[in-house]
Amino acid sequence: MKEFLGYRCSLCGTEYTAEQLTYTCPKDGGNLDVILDYDEIKKKYQIEDIISRDDPSLWRYLPLLPVKDPGGEGTPLRMAGGTPVYSPPLLKKKLGLKNLWIKDEGRNPSASFKDRASSVVVARAREIKSEVVVTASTGNAGAALACMSAAVGQKSVIFAPRTAPAAKVAQLIVFGAQVILVDGNYDSAFDLTIEASQEFGWYCRNTGYNPFTAEGKKTGGFEIWEQVLLKLDEDSCPACIFVSVGDGNIISGIHKGLKDLQRLGWLRQMPRIFGIQSEKSAAIANTFFAGNEIIVPISATTIADSISVDLPRDGVRAVRAARETGGAYITVSDEEIITGIAELGKVGIFAEPAGSTAYAGLVKAIETKLINENDPVVVINTGNGLKDIKSAMQAVNPAPVIEPTMKALMKHLGK
Ligand SMILES: *Cc1c(COP(=O)(O)O)cnc(C)c1O
Numbered sequence: 001m002k003e004f005l006g007y008r009c010s011l012c013g014t015e016y017t018a019e020q021l022t023y024t025c026p027k028d029g030g031n032l033d034v035i036l037d038y039d040e041i042k043k044k045y046q047i048e049d050i051i052s053r054d055d056p057s058l059w060r061y062l063p064l065l066p067v068k069d070p071g072g073e074g075t076p077l078r079m080a081g082g083t084p085v086y087s088p089p090l091l092k093k094k095l096g097l098k099n100l101w102i103k104d105e106g107r108n109p110s111a112s113f114k115d116r117a118s119s120v121v122v123a124r125a126r127e128i129k130s131e132v133v134v135t136a137s138t139g140n141a142g143a144a145l146a147c148m149s150a151a152v153g154q155k156s157v158i159f160a161p162r163t164a165p166a167a168k169v170a171q172l173i174v175f176g177a178q179v180i181l182v183d184g185n186y187d188s189a190f191d192l193t194i195e196a197s198q199e200f201g202w203y204c205r206n207t208g209y210n211p212f213t214a215e216g217k218k219t220g221g222f223e224i225w226e227q228v229l230l231k232l233d234e235d236s237c238p239a240c241i242f243v244s245v246g247d248g249n250i251i252s253g254i255h256k257g258l259k260d261l262q263r264l265g266w267l268r269q270m271p272r273i274f275g276i277q278s279e280k281s282a283a284i285a286n287t288f289f290a291g292n293e294i295i296v297p298i299s300a301t302t303i304a305d306s307i308s309v310d311l312p313r314d315g316v317r318a319v320r321a322a323r324e325t326g327g328a329y330i331t332v333s334d335e336e337i338i339t340g341i342a343e344l345g346k347v348g349i350f351a352e353p354a355g356s357t358a359y360a361g362l363v364k365a366i367e368t369k370l371i372n373e374n375d376p377v378v379v380i381n382t383g384n385g386l387k388d389i390k391s392a393m394q395a396v397n398p399a400p401v402i403e404p405t406m407k408a409l410m411k412h413l414g415k
């Protein structure tokens, strides 16, 4: 893609060509932002050229992505993104909001937001002719990479903690990836993956390391723009986007997507971005509250495994996403995360703990008056509840078991 000009380090600002680097800034380890030729894109495309496309997947935004068309028609790689937004009247009423949308990323091919990143990374891998793509994962990034790789016959290797939820591990294996579980946490899997990729020449997808993950994730921001922002009244208050944060790459990716649109002159008003973390995995929120850009590692223990991270790998950009947009960070307890699963479930949306975390953050933002009834709110459910039914069952009471007779039923119903 000739509009892909190269990279700029998010810390020191040094620019690199696309050929010069693959991962992070060699000077300071900073995350790299992909630079596009916005003037050239603007010359070729108008908003209508994008939003009138038939393709409902994230590939409708190909002109704004730094990869070539990866092919793969008729496969999950081609069908990532394009997730629905719900606007549940019952939830609006309960929360006292005039406008509320829940974007359900559980509807992606491997059932989480991570499909956006993995599909674009696999597209890149094919372009640079990598034989093997590897990633460390708490589960979802790996499931997404394994799924997208399987779709197009790409070989993938996944390192995950042995404690990852069973359904996520099953996905990895069923999708035919080479799966290696480590007797350690996500952070130890992360470090091992980088060493292994250097040793064996594998292309590394690691979140907050490979610059293409944020480019894939920015398509979530594009969809919010198309599905919600373009439809708001001219005089509306800015939309407020609620998203859960672990490594900080989803929030950074969404922010990048919105900034791309702003550079193109296609965004009327920048939304306020709210990052939600578990109190027990709050390294990025801590930095936000400290008012600086120094990420101090913690020892994460939250039930929301997808956002359980000791040392976030995309922390600085994640802090900026909230700070530069008039958003904020909010932390929630594991109890609030579990309650969120039940509340979303009651309107027909099944979230894994890291998905309901964003909703729990909204509840808190309303309680603390960070948000008022006129603010249009978008909550992202980042992952499907089927991925972690053990946590789901903590949110509800188990069903009774009775003998299959009317007598037993009468007794149970107290009739
Ligand atoms: C990965 C993930 C997140 C957090 O994304 P980061 O980029 O690590 O901040 C949130 N929810 C789900 C379901 C995820 O899989």
Ligand SMILES: [Zn+2]
Pocket (backbone or CB within 6 Å): 009, 010, 011, 012, 013, 014, 025, 026, 027, 028, 029, 030
């Ligand atoms: Zn740098």
